[in-house]
Amino acid sequence: MxxxxxxxxxxxxxxxxxxxxxxxxxxxxxxxxxxxxxxxxxxxxxxxxxxxxxxxxxxxxxxxxxxxxxxxxxxxxxxxxxxxEPIAYLLGKQSFWTLELKVTADTLIPRPDTELLVEEALSTIPTEQTWEIADLGTGSGAIALAIASERPAARIIATDQSAAALAIAEENASRYPFDNITFKQGSWFEPIRQQLFDLILSNPPYIAAGDAHLGQGDIRFEPDSALSSGSSGLDDLQQIIHNAIPQLKSGGRLIVEHGYDQGNAVRSLFEQHHYIEISTKRDLSGQERVSYGVQP
Ligand SMILES: C[S@@+](CC[C@H](N)C(=O)[O-])C[C@H]1O[C@@H](n2cnc3c(N)ncnc32)[C@H](O)[C@@H]1O
Structure with a gap:
């Protein structure tokens, strides 16, 4: 070209x-x-x-x-x-849910698919009660901020391993009048070890290392640490599904986003760890995209 x-x-x-x-x-x-x-x-x-x-x-x-x-x-x-270079990085912003979020090359550009995870989460979070919620791998803060905007009574902890991404998430939060999000840096559950949650949410990296998509379109410019996850793409999902069990209250729920072809594998991971009420939702293109399970 x-x-x-x-x-x-x-x-x-x-x-x-x-x-x-x-x-x-x-x-x-x-x-x-x-x-x-x-x-x-x-x-x-x-x-x-x-x-x-x-x-x-x-x-x-x-x-x-x-x-x-x-x-x-x-x-x-x-x-x-x-x-x-993605238009969102050139503009320095991306719309997500009802929000406008700052994005940089340190953050994934939030995708419309992830709004399905937000919808699924909101369908379970009561409006009046104070639920303890974690958003693991918050990136620009997209999921945490969308939930905070709809459920002011919830208490949300948003984590990320990337200090640079977390700084953008905090900057995004500071632009809105939400006072119910705390940000913590570290790998998955490491910064929140002692806490129990009603709901854990995550859109982790889930692309197989070596997948041709990593060399195409916008994705080429996004941080690899936000995208790829081992040879099958399931390493981080496996870790999160395994380690969420002791961090969920009884009846607590884990909701994860995954690749369109990972529904079976993700449901199997939930089954192996004895979650109940395991189910998957399809995105607007009819692809399996978001799965969840409940701590028995
Ligand atoms: C697919 S992006 C999702 C970002 C954001 N939640 C969204 O939906 O737009 C995955 C995020 O997980 C973070 N991440 C990757 N490995 C991690 C780990 N071991 N612990 C915590 N966060 C991690 C990345 O830095 C990235 O921000």
């Missing part, structure tokens, strides 16, 4: 400045060449971000001239997008 030079974007002059429509047209041309099938949307999102306006505003004012400084900032963003 050849990458077109973004210097093709002309610099505006007093005599011949570029309008929003012209700039977007050129940007779309460059991004289409880079094989992104979302070139129009990407170009609009990046320009709207730099102008601090909405995409609707861009469509309303196509003839407005764009300042030289904005074009100077637009060019490197287009170059990074041409190389395949």
């Amino acid at each position: 050849s990458i077109r030079q973004t210097s093709w974007l002309r610099w505006p002059t007093m005599a011949d400045p570029l309008s929003i429509a012209e700039l977007l047209k050129q940007a779309r041309y460059l991004l289409t060449e880079a094989d992104t099938d979302t070139s129009q949307l990407d170009a609009e999102l990046l320009l709207a971000h730099l102008l601090q306006k909405s995409r609707t505003w861009l469509h309303t004012w196509p003839d407005k001239l764009v300042e030289e400084e904005i074009i100077a900032d637009f060019n490197p963003l287009l170059q990074r997008r041409q190389r395949g």
